[in-house]
Amino acid sequence: MLLPLLQIAIVSALLLYFDRWRRSMRRRNVQSWDALLGQLRSDWSARELSEQFLWKEGLTATTDDIWQRLDGPRGLWAIYQNARVLLEMADYANRHAAPGSDPIDPMILETLRSDAMQIRLCVLMALAQYALSQATAGVKVNAFRAANLYSGMAARMTALLQDHAAVILPDFVAAM
């Protein structure tokens, strides 16, 4: 009697997971640009990463310092979620670029995706290592890599908003 109940429970859980995934994918495919910007995590700020965060690329601090400034796994998780938003922005661009206009160089979109995925992988590896062995050198190196890629992307985003959408720049700076 227990086995059939267990089987039904497993299949029901799979069905629920499948339904949830499908809904999230559908929502992702129809969301607006503003909704995407609004998904950037605002409860954690990356401004501690460097003295000129958002205005200059690259990190000059050591891996130990960056780990502290990240606030450990909390900051890593925020970076992980924001990297997803960056990937979705790349998808948005690919889907909605007007047919008559200058198409975006596929290499740029690819690099953007590749960087965002690299950030997610680095964060996942760092979090997995952290769960097993706390903050070792390997964890900090992976965290540094993710933070460095992230700060580079954020700095380029700020420069662009400053040039082309100064009105929304304060909101963006506050969100980051």
Place this chain on the structure above:
Amino acid sequence: MTLDSKLTVALSVGETIVLTLLIWRGIWRNLPIFSAYLCWSLVTDLAGLYLQVSNTPNYFVFYAIQTIVDAVIMFAVLVELGWSVLRPVRSSLPRGSLLGLVILVAIAGGVIWPFASLSIPPDLTKQAVAFVHIDQTFIILRVVCFLVMVGFSQLLSIGWRDRELQIATGLGIYSMVSLLVALFSSHLTSVEEIHRYHEAITYSYLCTLAYWVLSFAAKEYQRKEFSPQMQQFLVLMGGGSRTGSIALTDLPSERRGKKD
């Protein structure tokens, strides 16, 4: 005409409409194996209908062979779907990734094979046991492959385009119903009862075909605003990221280590 024959006619009609839409919308160019799978299903359904009507004694052999070939093509469809989802990041993947994907699926099949025998209904003939064993292995493997694909794409936040999502939804529903039927069948004893439960799989496939007809008949998506500012935003973000990646090879901690 028996219920089975009526269902087969309904499936053939559904498959013909879906195939027509695949060709009309040009979807077959991106997903040729999926289109070939539907062609195969249509041909086997028509052949099966002929054998049912003519009461040929070799129907069971035909059904067994058809199920195995069907499962193999279905895997090719899953690999194609996975490869299509990975399209934006394909160039970043190592060489031989596709082959690796196929080998992983084969290994998963080998692992599932012994477990699938646990849910075979008792009191079946030797021939039927072999057939059910193969069938259930493929059903479980299909669900596992599907879940791995979904989980992996969610982990890395890889997006699915509308058509891929529609095909995945249809296949997902069909696979889940097949799994449920396989689980419930393991507690049945008579062949008639098992057959009645297996009709649920046919109904689920019919629902899947109806869903595909409705989905493929509609346009893929409505284009949204994508201003030049948005475009430049992405160009700037993507353009400079190479420099950042190169700089990573010279981490401050490594530099410090070299000095020490």
